[in-house]
Amino acid sequence: MANILLIAEDKKRELKKVTLNALTFAKQAAEKINGQVIVLAVGAGISKVAEEISAYGVSKVITAETDGLENYIAETWSAVVADVTRANDVGLVCMASTSMGKDLMPRVAATLGAGMASDVLGFDGATFTRTMWAGNAYANVEITTPIKVCTVQGTAFDTAEKAGDSPVESFMPTIPEAKTRFIGFNESVSERPDLTEASVIVSGGRGLKGSENFKLIEDLADLFGGAVGATRAAVDAGWMPNDLQVGQTGKIVASDIYFAIGLSGAIQHMAGMKNSKYIIAINKDEEAPIFEIADAGLVADLFKVLPEITNTIRKEMGK
Amino acid sequence: MKVLVTAKRVTDPDMKIKVKADGSGIELSGMSYKINPFDEIAIEEAIRIKEQSGGEVIVASIGGDEAQTEIRTGLAMGADRGILVKTDGDVDSDAVARVLVKLVEKERPDLVIMGKQAVDLDDNQVPQLLAGYLGWGQACFASKLQINGNTATVAREVDGGIETLEIDLPGIISADLRLNEPRYPTLPGIMKAKKKPLDTIHPADLDVDITPKVVVKGFSNPPERKGGRIVADVPELLKALKDEAGAF
Numbered sequence: 354m355a356n357i358l359l360i361a362e363d364k365k366r367e368l369k370k371v372t373l374n375a376l377t378f379a380k381q382a383a384e385k386i387n388g389q390v391i392v393l394a395v396g397a398g399i400s401k402v403a404e405e406i407s408a409y410g411v412s413k414v415i416t417a418e419t420d421g422l423e424n425y426i427a428e429t430w431s432a433v434v435a436d437v438t439r440a441n442d443v444g445l446v447c448m449a450s451t452s453m454g455k456d457l458m459p460r461v462a463a464t465l466g467a468g469m470a471s472d473v474l475g476f477d478g479a480t481f482t483r484t485m486w487a488g489n490a491y492a493n494v495e496i497t498t499p500i501k502v503c504t505v506q507g508t509a510f511d512t513a514e515k516a517g518d519s520p521v522e523s524f525m526p527t528i529p530e531a532k533t534r535f536i537g538f539n540e541s542v543s544e545r546p547d548l549t550e551a552s553v554i555v556s557g558g559r560g561l562k563g564s565e566n567f568k569l570i571e572d573l574a575d576l577f578g579g580a581v582g583a584t585r586a587a588v589d590a591g592w593m594p595n596d597l598q599v600g601q602t603g604k605i606v607a608s609d610i611y612f613a614i615g616l617s618g619a620i621q622h623m624a625g626m627k628n629s630k631y632i633i634a635i636n637k638d639e640e641a642p643i644f645e646i647a648d649a650g651l652v653a654d655l656f657k658v659l660p661e662i663t664n665t666i667r668k669e670m671g672k
Numbered sequence: 673m674k675v676l677v678t679a680k681r682v683t684d685p686d687m688k689i690k691v692k693a694d695g696s697g698i699e700l701s702g703m704s705y706k707i708n709p710f711d712e713i714a715i716e717e718a719i720r721i722k723e724q725s726g727g728e729v730i731v732a733s734i735g736g737d738e739a740q741t742e743i744r745t746g747l748a749m750g751a752d753r754g755i756l757v758k759t760d761g762d763v764d765s766d767a768v769a770r771v772l773v774k775l776v777e778k779e780r781p782d783l784v785i786m787g788k789q790a791v792d793l794d795d796n797q798v799p800q801l802l803a804g805y806l807g808w809g810q811a812c813f814a815s816k817l818q819i820n821g822n823t824a825t826v827a828r829e830v831d832g833g834i835e836t837l838e839i840d841l842p843g844i845i846s847a848d849l850r851l852n853e854p855r856y857p858t859l860p861g862i863m864k865a866k867k868k869p870l871d872t873i874h875p876a877d878l879d880v881d882i883t884p885k886v887v888v889k890g891f892s893n894p895p896e897r898k899g900g901r902i903v904a905d906v907p908e909l910l911k912a913l914k915d916e917a918g919a920f
């Protein structure tokens with residue numbers, strides 16, 4: 354195999370941290386196959402992001418920016434990624450398994466006629482390890498095409514450290530006419546860290562009984578500068594925005610501390626959080642499956658104990 | 673409007689999955705099967721479009737003979753006819769997408785709606801692959817869909833919020849959890865479904881080579897978590913948080 358191409362992702366033209374987790378994967382993979390890591394940043398005004406990532410010691414950073422690349426569209430982005438892949442002796446194209454990565458990479462694979470592995474946890478030079486069945490099985494898969502494509506599970510890799518300047522070059526993309534138009538983005542505004550970047554997460558479920566009670570969850574999270582998560586039940590009920598859903602079909606997280614409060618621990622929810630380092634569960638039903646994976650479980654009515662927990666910690670922290 | 677939807681037969685999402693001791697596969701004895709929940713949502717959406725503005729809903733599945741059950745579920749919900757593309761053994765997402773390309777060429781639907789992922793392999797690839805092969809627009813992870821003549825406006829659940837796209841038709845939509853709540857088939861629906869046409873064809877009839885690009889070499893169990901400790905009260909929980917988790 355040859356070079357490894359990592360697609361960088363940004364949020365409002367700031368590098369997303371999960372790209373640095375995927376970079377660790379890319380560097381490990383490069384060692385296995387004696388290749389070089391190339392990073393591609395696509396989008397109008399993307400040079401700032403390219404500069405940021407150029408500090409991480411890769412063989413080169415390529416920028417592709419031109420009119421028509423203001424907003425991400427799978428059709429145009431996949432065409433650019435495929436062109437850069439072909440022009441740079443690339444054997445593996447990868448990106449973090451974010452909603453953009455999931456949307457884009459299969460289309461890149463189709464454009465290149467490549468096989469693809471989703472949610473990769475590791476690569477030994479020949480096969481990829483990835484999750485299936487909501488994280489309840491790991492599969493070893495071989496991709497038989499000369500060019501391979503994958504998305505990378507960010508939580509499985511440390512954040513890459515800065516490792517010296519890398520050259521930045523620009524690529525002039527040809528943009529195909531897209532059959533898709535960006536209309537708008539309704540951002541869920543939050544002062545809290547992203548779920549995938551937080552070291553402490555406090556998640557609530559149906560047991561919270563209403564959006565107003567999520568204040569209890571938020572108060573605890575804010576003591577730690579943590580993120581708030583939710584189950585599908587809480588999101589479906591409209592209590593919490595969709596991008597706070599943790600689970601098989603939401604965010605996969607691996608925080609240092611994960612509070613699971615008033616949620617039962619469905620297979621689909623546990624798929625998203627069971628790799629957290631320390632799990633605390635509070636549920637009034639001692640049979641709730643969440644207790645099976647909790648390091649410390651408290652059988653109690655959350656409305657009775659949560660204010661006391663939050664207040665005691667606040668006092669101890671001197672806040 | 674003619675809408676093509678898919679119905680994958682998957683292991684019951686609420687059953688515990690175990691890897692076989694020799695790592696050759698998943699323990700399937702005693703397993704029950706269901707229609708992929710995301711496909712159910714896709715089928716519901718297609719039926720709603722038909723109920724509003726007429727047309728036809730075709731349910732396709734790629735799999736063994738047993739997958740007829742899942743196609744019949746779609747027909748019982750209200751779809752008009754089914755197509756089983758019969759395969760033996762495993763097919764990868766790429767082969768499924770290439771089979772669907774041929775079905776699309778044959779049926780010429782105005783819209784394809786599919787579940788965003790199948791809850792067994794969790795690939796989340798086929799709709800995007802299909803859109804890529806066809807050169808159509810894609811709107812994945814849809815939580816709202818509105819048809820306006822030759823285009824569709826789609827709200828997508830993405831990191832950080834909800835994005836709205838407009839795609840030309842024909843196009844590809846992948847359904848997320850909150851697109852709708854699928855109906856349960858009624859008894860008359862189930863009776864009617866038995867009489868609806870269900871064709872069985874083979875990949876070779878469509879001139880598709882289903883040799884996979886991605887081959888599973890083996891399975892393993894994820895690392896076990898040692899949990900299960902119950903603490904007596906709030907002070908004990910706080911002590912664990914402090915001493916074991918180092919929270920404060």
Ligand SMILES: Cc1cc2nc3c(=O)[nH]c(=O)nc-3n(C[C@H](O)[C@H](O)[C@H](O)COP(=O)(O)OP(=O)(O)OC[C@H]3O[C@@H](n4cnc5c(N)ncnc54)[C@H](O)[C@@H]3O)c2cc1C
Binds near residue numbers: 598
């Ligand atoms: C295709 C598919 C994909 C899915 N994807 C996801 C996903 O990504 N993420 C996800 O989370 N779910 C997902 N689900 C849904 C999942 O199966 C569960 O339905 C959901 O996680 C349940 O949410 P919950 O734990 O909040 O609610 P419930 O299961 O209803 O649990 C509520 C819990 O709160 C406890 N409780 C109630 N009152 C109190 C109180 N006063 N004090 C303490 N405890 C209390 C109860 O004892 C109960 O255990 C998916 C389902 C499907 C079919």
